Amino acid sequence: MLEVLRPGLQTTVQDAGRRALALGVPGGGAADPVALRLANALVGNPAGAAGLEVTLTGPTLRFHADALIALCGAPFRAALEGQPFPLGWAVPVPAGATLEVGTAARGLRAVLALRGGLNVPEVLGSRATDLRAGFGGLEGRPLQRGDRLGWSELPRVTPRRAFLSPTLHTPTGPVLTLRVLSTPEATPALLAALTERPFGVSAQADRMGVRLAGEVPAEHDPARVSLPNVPGAVQLPPDGRPILLLPDAGTHGGYPTPLVVAAVDRPALGQLRPGDQVRFQPVTLEAAHAALRARERTLRGVEAALRQWYKEG
Amino acid sequence: MSGSPADITPLGDSALLVRSALAPALRADLAARPLPGVQETVPALAVLTVLYDPLRTGPEALAAALRERLRGLEAQSPPPGRLRVLPVTFGGPDLAWCAERAGLSEAAFVRALTEVTFTVAFLGFTPGFAFLTGLPPHLQMPRLATPRERVPAGSVALGGPWAGVYPRQTPGGWRIVGRTDVPLFDLGRPDPVWWGPGDRVRWAAVHA
CATH class of the missing domain: 2.40.100.10 (Cyclophilin-like)
Structure with missing residues (x-):
């Protein structure tokens, strides 16, 4: 069991998300799903086990039982019993120890995985916290001081003394290029306006979406019907300030969607931090899929190697 | 065959947007007989968005399979609601x-x-x-x-x-x-x- 001494800015239980969009329920799950996969692989968990997503300023946690944990994602500073705690390693934590997750110099989020996975109840097929709807995770809310969380027991193992190459982690700002696919709603003028210059990330950035600063001349079509939102959609409301949709976004929307961020770059949306600059780079479907396959090969290589280690250990 | 031919367009690199009066019937059909690589289907008015895993299927193969399914469907009379x-x-x-x-x-x-x-x-x-x-x-x-x-x-x-x-x-x-x-x-x-x-x-x- 772990106890929350300080909750951090917004720490939530997240996993790989749910599939209930047709009920109007957002997909949810870790905003940087690569961080979730890497952290889970490091501690020998299934890829979608539930961990803690930390945001900008992390929590302070006391462990009341031995645990094996890993932190992946943005480069957060962290300390275990006052000693620097490394990112991208599996680290055994003795009962009674305190982990302080500080702030990140770049990026916004990281995932703390615990061997066994957090064992909050599943809601609609997932343990992910849906903050807007107020369910999942721990009572549908961010962690608070005094909260206690348990995890499932897995056989004790010797962690592999190898750390993950920093290149595996999702890229962080302050300047990010996102590969995008254009949609039939992208007129040539709109496409040019969206890709000719970078956009600043505004302070309106949460798990539903990220508002960009700057205006794009947008057509207001009151007759446009609401359509299902797709992951990574770049929406353009009539005020011309683009919105990048994140995992907790509503399932349907009425605003034009001229661009969709390629699957390979969607984890980076979870790392966008107010003040960052993003640039949209149009790519073909073939290029987007090739980049996704290449990244997936690397990730699966890491997952397979760690799985093998834990099987033999 | 019933209705007009479906309009199927990619929306990003992991979704297809199907515009068809048969969208509700297609959704029921995909629930009963899933196509490989299809992760979720999300309805709207005369629309079905099909989310797929690009590592398991491709947009062209999937669009062809969806057209094939649509050809076999009849417009369903809407069930009487409460x-x-x-x-x-x-x-x-x-x-x-x-x-x-x-x-x-x-x-x-x-x-x-x-x-x-x-x-x-x-x-x-x-x-x-x-x-x-x-x-x-x-x-x-x-x-x-x-x-x-x-x-x-x-x-x-x-x-x-x-x-x-x-x-x-x-x-x-x-x-x-x-x-x-x-x-x-x-x-x-x-x-x-x-x-x-x-x-x-x-x-x-x-x-x-």
Whole structure:
């Protein structure tokens, strides 16, 4: 069991998300799903086990039982019993120890995985916290001081003394290029306006979406019907300030969607931090899929190697 | 073969947008006989968005498979829905603006809304939110140019051709004309969502 001494800015239980969009329920799950996969692989968990997503300023946690944990994602500073705690390693934590997750110099989020996975109840097929709807995770809310969380027991193992190459982690700002696919709603003028210059990330950035600063001349079509939102959609409301949709976004929307961020770059949306600059780079479907396959090969290589280690250990 | 040929377009690199009058039948068909690589299907009005895993299938192969499925489908007669009566306290920040735009007094505008029989076209946006069709053109209202960051739970609103109710506090761009106390999404109920596609809905005015 772990106890929350300080909750951090917004720490939530997240996993790989749910599939209930047709009920109007957002997909949810870790905003940087690569961080979730890497952290889970490091501690020998299934890829979608539930961990803690930390945001900008992390929590302070006391462990009341031995645990094996890993932190992946943005480069957060962290300390275990006052000693620097490394990112991208599996680290055994003795009962009674305190982990302080500080702030990140770049990026916004990281995932703390615990061997066994957090064992909050599943809601609609997932343990992910849906903050807007107020369910999942721990009572549908961010962690608070005094909260206690348990995890499932897995056989004790010797962690592999190898750390993950920093290149595996999702890229962080302050300047990010996102590969995008254009949609039939992208007129040539709109496409040019969206890709000719970078956009600043505004302070309106949460798990539903990220508002960009700057205006794009947008057509207001009151007759446009609401359509299902797709992951990574770049929406353009009539005020011309683009919105990048994140995992907790509503399932349907009425605003034009001229661009969709390629699957390979969607984890980076979870790392966008107010003040960052993003640039949209149009790519073909073939290029987007090739980049996704290449990244997936690397990730699966890491997952397979760690799985093998834990099987033999 | 029935209906017009489906229009299938990629939306990003892991979704296809299918526009077809047979969208509801296609969704049921895919639920009964899944296609490899299809992760989820999300309905809208005469639309089905098919989310796929690009590591397991490709957009062209999937579009071909979906066209093949559509050729085998008949337009389904919509199942008879329940009649759901939603108590609404009319009022709110946009009621006066909407009434004026419709050229009616507020009382006449409210009366007109309570005379509409809506139909739940599909669920979406946020848990418990239903897209209601049936609003006559003179009662339809344009969305706000800038969505509100916080629309209170229970807000009854009009947006484009639709009417709807915000089950939770969310951002929203529809015009708010009233509110209801009915919990539309409650995980404590066996059926967490208050209404379902095909249901008919009337708004009954509650006087505070």
